[in-house]
Amino acid sequence: MPEEKQHYMTEEGKSKLEEELNYLKMERRPEVVERIKVARSFGDLSENSEYDAAKDEQAFVEGRISQIEKMLKNAIMIEGDDSNNSEVALGKSVRFKELPNGEEEVYTIVGSAESDPIEGKISNDSPMAQSLLGRKVGEAVTVNTPGGDVEVEIIEVN
Structure with missing residues (x-):
C-alpha cells in the first residue's frame, strides 16, 4: 500500500480544517440528505434533475469530508522555531x-x-x-x- 501524503500545517490551519469538517458533518451533510429525501418525493428518479443535483452535492460533501479526514490523520504540525531567524523554513x-x-x-x-x-x-x-x-x-x-x-x-x- 503506498504511503499517504503528509500534510504540513500550523495550529491555525489545523483548527480551520477541523471547523470545516465539523460544519460539513453537522450541517451540510444533513441538509443534503434532506434535499435528497425531498427530491425523491417528486417521483421518477430517472428524469429528476433535483435528485441528480442533490446526489452530486452529496458526493462532493462526502469527498471533501474524506479529504479533510485524511489530511488531519496525516498532519505534521509546523512548530514555530523562534531561535533561528536567519534561515527560511516552513512556518516562517x-x-x-x-x-x-x-x-x-x-x-x-x-x-x-x-x-x-x-x-x-x-x-x-x-x-x-x-x-x-x-x-x-x-x-x-x-x-x-x-x-x-x-x-x-x-x-x-x-
Whole structure:
C-alpha cells in the first residue's frame, strides 16, 4: 500500500480544517440528505434533475469530508522555531525584494492545506517556497516563476 501524503500545517490551519469538517458533518451533510429525501418525493428518479443535483452535492460533501479526514490523520504540525531567524523554513515569514531594485514582498511558508497566496501564505510545495527554503538572510536566490526566472534577495526571516 503506498504511503499517504503528509500534510504540513500550523495550529491555525489545523483548527480551520477541523471547523470545516465539523460544519460539513453537522450541517451540510444533513441538509443534503434532506434535499435528497425531498427530491425523491417528486417521483421518477430517472428524469429528476433535483435528485441528480442533490446526489452530486452529496458526493462532493462526502469527498471533501474524506479529504479533510485524511489530511488531519496525516498532519505534521509546523512548530514555530523562534531561535533561528536567519534561515527560511516552513512556518516562517520571509521578506525579500526582487533584484536589482524591485518592491519588497512578504510571504509565510505553510503546508499546501492552508496556502492562500492572497493572504500571503504560500505552499511549501510551490516553486517560490522550494527556491527559498533553507536559504539565509542576505542571500540572492533565483526563483522559477511562470513568467520566467526572477532573482530575489532575502531581507528578513521571522
